[in-house]
Amino acid sequence: MSINYAILGILSYKAMTGYDLKKIIQDSTFMPWSGNNNQIYKSLSELLDKGMVTNVVKHQEGSPTKKVYKITSEGLAALKEWVLSPAELIEIKNPFLVHLAWSKELNTCELNMIIDQYENQVKMQLLMEQSNKHDTNFSPDRSVLETTIWSFIKDNIRRTYENELVWTQELRRAISNIPNENDVTENTNVKDIAKEEKSGEIMKYTVRRNNEITYIYFNDSENKLETEKNILDIITTLAENNTQFVILDGETLSKNFFDLKKGLLVTLLQKFTMYNIKAAIVVEDMNILKKTFKDTVAESEKNDVFRLFTGVVNAEKWFLSLKQKEGF
Incomplete structure (x- = not known):
């Protein structure tokens, strides 16, 4: 084509x-x-x-x-x-299926890991599709027929990702009780420890609704944002709850996050921009933040991606203004 x-x-x-x-x-x-x-x-x-x-x-x-x-x-x-003219037939070329086809060398833990990774990628793509409004930018005055057709195009793409999520769940169920010859008994304890460590890294959150805005609120002082995986987990959580809005309480942010040399803030800004996520950090005392950190955040404010607030109420007002402005 x-x-x-x-x-x-x-x-x-x-x-x-x-x-x-x-x-x-x-x-x-x-x-x-x-x-x-x-x-x-x-x-x-x-x-x-x-x-x-x-x-x-x-x-x-x-x-x-x-x-x-x-x-x-x-x-x-x-x-x-x-x-x-006749449209070309759809081509099914999914790189994950190639990985999966030769996964016979993987143990149960490793197999679940690659399925998890793929599932998270699909969730993030679904989030991006849900927030993608670019197709209306070049044609705002469509007829009723055109609007209906374009809505069905978006629906087709959304269903594709949703079907992939259903498929991954069915895959998990199908293989859950099948013995894996690559599992070694003596490694069981190691796997259990790894599982405990992984669960300990999960950041706790609550889903809040206020003024017709649904957002995710992270305020876990024990499991802090300190790795790129935590950022991906946040994006996945947003996709699962069908929202682009997130508040990060200062208590849930690690020292690594505030240290620009670690690169976590830049990574977060890049990924949140990519997926059109709107994020607020709530820090009661702004004086504790370094000027370089505040300057980096201020730069992102130009694109309405990321802002600093001293309280949740003002963050919610910002979300509401974005909803009215951008039609989330």
């Missing part, structure tokens, strides 16, 4: 720059292209040569000039012809 038709389809809504097209394709869940500059501008060049698009150079005061591309009548005709 050529990316040219995806570009024509997007341009059929409105004229755009190559950068606009790149962002839409990269943010899309179902468009199977990387959307890098080479792809976009090579395709636009081909479409220009075929007379399917035109462009206009716009000069901007204080900014670089930009080319705005617009679909032509020939481009619309080609797009319609392609839409009417």
Whole structure:
């Protein structure tokens, strides 16, 4: 399937720059292209040569000039012809299934570990899909028919991830009582200890609802956020509870988190930005925080990803304003 038709389809809504097209394709869940500059501008060049698009150079005061591309009548005709042509069959290429196919060398603990990892990845993708509103950015004025069709496209993707979660649960049940020849009796104690250590790392939380906002509240002073795994666990918890909002009480944050050299804050910001998670840290005494830490958080505030508050009430008000602004 050529990316040219995806570009024509997007341009059929409105004229755009190559950068606009790149962002839409990269943010899309179902468009199977990387959307890098080479792809976009090579395709636009081909479409220009075929007379399917035109462009206009716009000069901007204080900014670089930009080319705005617009679909032509020939481009619309080609797009319609392609839409009417038979669609290619779906390709099932799941890397996890390849891992699973040759898992015969794994013991029970290791097998459960790779299933857990895959399940968490699916949950995070589901969270991203639930928070993905980019497909409406380039076409806000769709007809009722178009709106219905696009909602079913999103529903198809959501169901795919949900079906994967059901499948992983069925897989676990199917293999739970089957003996594994790679399990060694003398390692039982080691496994039990590892299981206890793992359970001890789980951060406790509560689900709160206030002013039509559902959010996850972490305030566990015993099991603190101190590893990247804890960050992934938080994302998984949000996905399981179908929310993008989380409050982290200062008591649940370790010294490692506040130490920028450890990189935990940067990792959290990157992943929360990726999954469109809105996070608040509640610290009663801001004076205990280093200036470098507060400056890093302040930078993220520009994108409404992460903010510092002295109380839960103000954090909830921020969540509510985001819901009204972004339509969560």
